[in-house]
Amino acid sequence: MKKVFLFIFTIGVLFSCTETKPVADPKVLMDADIAFSNYSVKHGIQKAFIEFADDSVVLLKPKRMPIVGKLNLIKSYEGKSDSGVVLSWIPAKAIIAKSGELGYTYGFWTFVTKTDTSHGTYMTVWKKDTNGHWKYIADTGNEGLSNK
Structure with a gap:
């Protein structure tokens, strides 16, 4: 009887120690x-x-x-102006991996110029950095259906 109790106790302790x-x-x-969207509108x-x-x-x-890479992203903007245009978006859904370190959002974007407004969909993949902040690691969008 003591062996059965000791066995059950040991199993219980082992399983209760898993994080x-x-x-x-x-x-x-x-x-x-x-x-991210608010920053785009403001800055x-x-x-x-x-x-x-x-x-x-x-x-x-x-x-x-x-x-590919933040340095190439910065270079891709050299000599280009984004004044007079506004890009904003509204996420429709967010999913985070069980690990809590990766996730994605998708939703609807709106691009406004002085003469035109266009809409589309997007998907952004996110990664939590070492400081606990979410940074995007992949982004894509296309013209298409919107929530309007």
Whole structure:
């Protein structure tokens, strides 16, 4: 009887020692994406995409090769102006991996110029940095359906 009790006690102790991480709330990723959009509206597209980018970022844009790395992202903006245009977006959904370190958002963007407004969809992949801040590591979008 003592052996059975000792066995059950040992099993109970072993299983109670496993660490379980709480699953991250997707709202934190939605908030990061909204902050990214707000920054774009307030400071401009280029500054926002640089500010929120991870060093290993990959941007996929229509009719061009992928932009790989934050330094190449910065170079891609040299000599280009984003004054007079506004890019904003609204995330529709956020998913965070069980590990709590990766996730993605998708939603609807709006691009406004002095003469035109266009809409589309996007998807952004996010990674939590060593300071606990979400930085995007991949981003793509296309013209298409919007939530309007």
